[in-house]
Amino acid sequence: MSIETLAENSSIPAESGTSTPYNPADFDTSVMATYGRFPLALEKGEGCRVWDTEGREYLDFVAGIATCTLGHAHPALVETVTQQIKKLHHVSNLYYIPEQGQLAKWIIDHSCAERVFFCNSGAEANEAAIKLTRKYAHTVMDIEHPVILTAKASFHGRTLATITATGQPKYQKNFNPLVPGFHYVPYNDLRAIENAIADLDEGNERVAAIMLEGLQGEGGVRPGNLDYFLRLRKICDETGLLLIMDEVQIGMGRTGKYWGYENLGIEPDIFTSAKGLAGGIPIGAMMCKKFCDVFQAGEHASTFGGNPLACAAALTVGQTLEQENILQNVQERGEQLRKGLRAIAAKYPDLVTDVRGWGLINGMELSADAEVTSADVVKAAIQDGLLLVPAGPKVVRFVPPLIVTAEEVERAVEVVEKAIKTVTA
């Protein structure tokens, strides 16, 4: 069953809430139907737990889809946001924003970046990377028709350029004409990328950049191959192509390192971040290691981008990751979770065919031959008080807050085992 049909098919009642007013019928007739929603309304959270409008408690292994880095209502984030909104929350980039400078400095001190551009979302950060690449291709590489190679099964966002960058036709259907200048190659396949670069070198278009996720999140939690990325880095160094890494889902500590590319032994020329950067306060960022002066004043902008509120929040998230030694927790809890899920896979080998991931982004793959889908498992887990999210029809994704405890991981594994038992019954 697709995620879009979950709301209709779930057996969880969706009556009006008891505290925050919530009427699903009114909601559905006033809010556009762009999402397949689960029939529950969440109104309160603390740490890794959330409560719905009926007072039911859930263990949250979704974290706003890999976004609530410090969980819900983390005291440091609450304090920062409260103080900042009382002081100054938005002014525009007509002026210097001290919090933006501090956050940029924090990112530069904790990554390979030399300069940062701020915006509001992952798609917007990727748009900035695409625009920067094009300008660089025209003005420095002397390419008339620059092409960015992206991977099949990738996900880069929902704007027109980023759905075109996304190597999944289902996101592009009915939205043509798409944006020219993208070609797709199979992920983790070096020969395919070498062939694409060579083929395009002979035609009208030429490759200017390669844009990839270090681990494909939406595409099924598929980690990048170390040798592949090492070789790509070498190709880019030798040919002058830009290597762009989309860190929107895996950056900011999610993999147990600050940035996903650290798992691959390389440094990108450009990388993008959003989701977990400010722990759930909207923000996006594009970081450049080289070519930092390509954009001149007035060539790219965002009204909300890097406002004091979002930047203060992100700075607090970064500082808290350090102060509370959260990256170590991510590594340990990630190992614990994969061990627990692998034990389930060993008990249900006909259904669970793989468990994979880095740190606290993990996927449990279900057999292509089984009728059971990831959405079936997610629904069964919700019934037992655990929130999970599919990554495609056959992969169940686990992306809890990075502060998740050993007891919470243990509980989640118990619920998943019960859910697997239920869907195979």
Ligand SMILES: Cc1ncc(COP(=O)(O)O)c(C=O)c1O
């Ligand atoms: C790798 C990746 N890039 C880009 C995006 C788009 O981010 P946003 O929804 O903030 O625009 C996502 C969202 O899931 C993502 O996972």
